[in-house]
Amino acid sequence: SQKIEQNSEALNIQEGKTATLTCNYTNYSPAYLQWYRQDPGRGPVFLLLIRENEKEKRKERLKVTFDTTLKQSLFHITASQPADSATYLCAPTNNAGNMLTFGGGTRLMVKP
């Protein structure tokens, strides 16, 4: 069965450093991969989408990579700020792009 793995342990980093979150998937060949941010008590908020034929995508301080050989996506936040503290969810998507399967998320804590 399809399996999506994100580090369930919280990632603690110092303000100003680069945070790197990992998403691994098995028994799955997604055409797209999306990343979302979720704050406590709120719904997820879309951040970035990367297609299988794209190696890397950037948006402001965010960078996402997609390695279909390793079956892995990395999510980077550069110059991290305490306001970046949240849970980040990865979501591989089928070829139709219309059924997201979410990982359990990684909680990021940025300390001042």
Added chain:
Amino acid sequence: NAGVTQTPKFRILKIGQSMTLQCTQDMNHNYMYWYRQDPGMGLKLIYYSVGAGITDKGEVPNGYNVSRSTTEDFPLRLELAAPSQTSVYFCASSYSIAAHNYGYTFGSGTRLTVV
């Protein structure tokens, strides 16, 4: 622009009761979804719809029903509530992701407790 609106925000049900979770979007998205999220877990897809009059099961559909009579509305019906349905429910909508480089828009959630 309200986005995706879910009501109610909180609800306590007794075992065996029924209720409908409401979801409305004003972005003219053709796709709509219902997810549930248990504490510390990822979101699991319950049902989805690719347009008015069309619905399909997701990963965990048992105990739920949906309908999609309009583009804007996608209510989720719980029949005979059970404690296992205690969860936070999120509604989401989107355009076709294959045609747009944009993801889902989620509502703020309905926190349901079945006692």
